[in-house]
Amino acid sequence: MTDAATALEIREVSKTYGSMRAIETVNLTVGKGEMVALIGPSGSGKSTLLRCATGLVVADPSSGPIHIFGDKVQEAGKLSPKVRRARSRVGFIFQQFNLVRRISLYKNVLLGALGRMPTLKGAMGRFTTEDRRKAMEALERVGVKDHAGKRASDLSGGQQQRGAIARAMVQGAQAIFADEPIASLDPVSARRVMRLLHDLNREDGITVVVTLHQVDYAMKYCDRAVALKAGQIIYDGPIGGLGRDRLIEIYGDEYRDVIDEDGVPA
Ligand SMILES: Nc1ncnc2c1ncn2[C@@H]1O[C@H](COP(=O)(O)OP(=O)(O)OP(=O)(O)O)[C@@H](O)[C@H]1O
Ligand SMILES: [Mg+2]
Structure with a gap:
């Protein structure tokens, strides 16, 4: 069992x-x-x-x-x-292509919160202050806070992987x-x-x-x-x-x- x-x-x-x-x-x-x-x-x-x-x-x-x-x-x-x-x-992390390339690292991490709210609300981008705080905290913890505003496609592979981990953290995985x-x-x-x-x-x-x-x-x-x-x-x-x-x-x-x-x- x-x-x-x-x-x-x-x-x-x-x-x-x-x-x-x-x-x-x-x-x-x-x-x-x-x-x-x-x-x-x-x-x-x-x-x-x-x-x-x-x-x-x-x-x-x-x-x-x-x-x-x-x-x-x-x-x-x-x-x-x-x-x-x-x-x-569960946060699932692949070898590559973990982030949506055309949006910022910060938004990618924030998307982790979608796992815990109704899709519609998430799709309209109504993240709570708490979600936003958690996203910045997670970015700081994984050491890529300074890159928060960069498009994901402009980050190195290692920075992207750390971003993917931050997203899993925001998801509450x-x-x-x-x-x-x-x-x-x-x-x-x-x-x-x-x-x-x-x-x-x-x-x-x-x-x-x-x-x-x-x-x-x-x-x-x-x-x-x-x-x-x-x-x-x-x-x-x-x-x-x-x-x-x-x-x-x-x-x-x-x-x-x-x-x-x-x-x-x-
Ligand atoms: N979508 C698929 N269609 C057909 N065969 C597949 C598919 N995915 C995996 N396979 C086959 O299944 C077997 C196991 O593949 P898998 O990708 O799970 O191995 P792996 O241990 O992850 O390998 P690697 O270390 O190279 O990533 C392989 O023979 C692979 O060719
Ligand atoms: Mg494999």
């Missing part, structure tokens, strides 16, 4: 595209307040799993239920009537699902974004599930690793359990060279 103390519960979920099985009978439970790295080779099903989790992708009819904080997202290939409510609790949020960032910006996610997790108790290609970032900032390979979970445990042999099992034999050449984890 699921309850509101469980941030994400995925039961027996599969997703097939044509004849391609992207994920296969995946079971995953993420507790409130966890910070989980979702890792695995390209094509292993990480994005598909995160998209199923928020109902952006509808899983196969053979699938069991997916719940977010007790609200059902989907089951047996059908979205639940509660999907909007479930989604409103209890969880953040981030799909490769640092893949296109330079190392300094990547570290800022990961630190920010880590702070939100530690200080605000926000549950974070983040897909990462960089194992070293996963090790530094996450407590638990879930590794997918060919659509199935092949490791789910403490981040410290990702030793050399396990990483080779996850990423394949060629990872041996990566470890030897870059000296990444022992």
